[in-house]
Amino acid sequence: MPDNQSAASLNYQLHYSNRQTPENISYEEAFSTKEFRKISDIVVASLEQYLQQIDPVCGLNLTEPAILIEKARSLMTHESEEIAAFDETRLRDIIELYTKTGIQVHSKGYMGRQFSGVLPLSGIFDLVNATVNQPSSFYEAAQLPNVAELIMQNELNKFIGYTDNSFAMVTTSGGSLANLTALLSARNYKYPNVWNSGLHRLHENAIPAVAISENAHYSIKRAIGIMGIGEDQLVKLPVNGKNQIDSSKVESCLKKAREQGLRVFCMVASACTTDTGSFDPLDELAAIAQEHDSWLHVDGAHGASLLLSEKHRHKLKGLEKADSFIWDAHKMLFTPGTCTLLFYKNKERSYGAFRQEASYVFEKQADIYTSLDSGEQNFECTKRPVIMNLWVSWAMHGKAVFSKKIDHLCHLANQAWNILLHEGDFQVIHEPQANILCFRYTPANLDLQTNKHFQLYIRNKIKEEGRFFISKVEVNGEEALRVVFMNHEIEMIHFRMLLQEIRKTGQEMIISQTNIQHQAIPISQ
């Protein structure tokens, strides 16, 4: 762990027995506006301090769960039938423990995942959401969030290109849920009786199947299992050298599936894939899907944000032909987790994922208010007004606050790729299509027989050291290192520092392995 200060900060001696505990309060006081102000001031000050004092280059401070449990427990109040007033010091300590033990998304050592330090306005707006607590599946409960959804769907459609007024956007809690919702719409549209009959009693000769890329996100495969289609009915579409679905091979795949008694009612493309950030050829897949009477769904969780970039939009060509696609604002639109936008080309079909009767919330006859309800389109009954963080950022700053950062992050990945092309001891796996880059450290003295999990070892060792945080991945069944540029403050000097750390870690491993082997030989003889 590089940061002595944060190491010290874990050594709390803050058992409540040693503190001066404030007096008990009534629950009315705990719920009061006075408490709101007092606590807010402490929280804002603590967070400001955290943001100001971030270690410029650090990854994560991995603490043993048992130690962290003990520390967390030491910050808890006594078991009591009375209500403890909040203790300012203890609250500060909790926030410090929370911030210090997390992934340092605001630091330049963080290059590991698809979440990031959020846009401050967007993050802070969660304080408003949580305080006014308006569940947004129903207009009457959350009027502005429902209106903001309408506005945002039209704002974003300027970059998508669906026909005005004929498409729909639904917000939901995360990409997995949006993917499941879209696939349910597809299943229920292609098999109108299945909601009632179930799949066991579905009288069809051909077995329902879904075609996906080998590299589709795991939430797609999960959805197939959840919906009762069964993973055996996944038709895997082969990819090309750029890790994109090879559209020239799709026809023969579908033919083979048909011969096996399967009906591919839905095809799923990625824009982009999670592992290598590859964009499938949407235009060509849309044409094939149409010809085969298949629903085309696009998982654009990460990459749909590139629609906002003049420079990168072309990678999503054909998206407007998809029957549905998803877009995570909590990835490249820098809102807090989770805010997913699910789009349907055909508005009517957005009502097909679910059926329900519930007299306490649903109306039998829609009026001008309830026609804005999304409770029949989204899975959640109580839903966070997740659109608000995005809409407020868009309303206050404009689109450019996103597009400029996205362009920059993609540029960083391109620069890093260029560096790796010229480093003889690294193997770069692909030219980046977004802000994701996969590569391997392959020095001349690496013996792959001895070091089968060399890349994985490096990744984990670097994580433990705490200076950088990167991820690992399997590409074509082989382990690789993976960086995702989500922090615009990263410069190539930091990427070069990472490469040095990888070299140091790798070489230490190789040398220790050699020593072990030298020692090991006599013993085994």
Add this chain to the structure above:
Amino acid sequence: MPDNQSAASLNYQLHYSNRQTPENISYEEAFSTKEFRKISDIVVASLEQYLQQIDPVCGLNLTEPAILIEKARSLMTHESEEIAAFDETRLRDIIELYTKTGIQVHSKGYMGRQFSGVLPLSGIFDLVNATVNQPSSFYEAAQLPNVAELIMQNELNKFIGYTDNSFAMVTTSGGSLANLTALLSARNYKYPNVWNSGLHRLHENAIPAVAISENAHYSIKRAIGIMGIGEDQLVKLPVNGKNQIDSSKVESCLKKAREQGLRVFCMVASACTTDTGSFDPLDELAAIAQEHDSWLHVDGAHGASLLLSEKHRHKLKGLEKADSFIWDAHKMLFTPGTCTLLFYKNKERSYGAFRQEASYVFEKQADIYTSLDSGEQNFECTKRPVIMNLWVSWAMHGKAVFSKKIDHLCHLANQAWNILLHEGDFQVIHEPQANILCFRYTPANLDLQTNKHFQLYIRNKIKEEGRFFISKVEVNGEEALRVVFMNHEIEMIHFRMLLQEIRKTGQEMIISQTNIQHQAIPISQ
């Protein structure tokens, strides 16, 4: 609308053209700590003002969507390739528009739904969650949230009574998702091959079916449709006069289902129901489920919080015998939406809902860190650290901050019931088992032939008037009014005010109907 101030507040003339717009900024500035501080101060001040100025008795200010869209649009920045610095006045106006158009959960006129003004500490903590942005499905990304989950599951188990170390708790985004996850665990446990084979290819003689109460929450029926079981395979269990599953009739229901070729692999009980707040007899249902080799799942979204009350805990007797149950902290534990706790009696079975391979996040061999990962147990890949709001409240204030308020809210429902028992023009439908109460306004001069939707009319008219917000429900197929006491500041004087408003609204309707009839007769003759 009772509040002239809030009416006036909607008449913004705040088009950006009339404003002095601050200069553009770079995206680095928009993401900076300086912006964090500046925006936080404005947001906290706006919210404090909102909380201080709440109209003591008001419901909701229902605005026409078209008008609200126009107002929201007027608060948005120009389309531009530059990034607008945030404009303090505009941000305040957005927050005001948001707060004024929402349900006034902090007012005493709000008696309508199961969400509430949250505990300030719990709500404010969302600012921390959103700023540090740690997704909590994986320990390395969110160490304290994962530890807080372990601590909370043990804290809460003091009131549940599962065997230590053999149970599991998983957090998830909302009750619908938790119900689906539990039912998937049940399906996959009872049909180990179904994840791969799918239901279409499941070689079973008996058709998989699920038994539920007629009054189960709609998310349960949705889950059946989603999972591919099919709504036709729902076995409805009859209820008694208290709207609880009549356990004496369950055996014959199951027998009949068996004769129809169904296998009830899962039974679902409610604790309590959403409509009338009724608790099913868990102890008896657990015995029946065990005998029939059925999984027992309990939807305790609303009522499980009564475990924390000495006085009401007995209503959940037998809960510890359930294979799984859910508990929404965003209902009666006053945390912001959504935070659902899903419990399993048997820890191993908590890993049965899903299967997945994803090299970028999942580890093939667990270590002391990854063994705390919940990514295989919960649906979400990126998951909000929803536990933190609950844990921090519990850690800082202690359990009593919840239990005292819960006791009070249930007491309010009981007082209201007592009042209605003595009002001749009202029909009270049930003795409250929690903080939910259903009743009808049935004055002597009501002609049910003319006024088939009398209760619904009253509910909607009162909502429009904006002084009170209550909900409606169907009990035994007949419309009724429904109040949920979530605001501890409500007193019986406010409930009596509501009854007066109902009388006034109802009588005006009856008189206008009579006039119409008198006028109508000559025309039709």
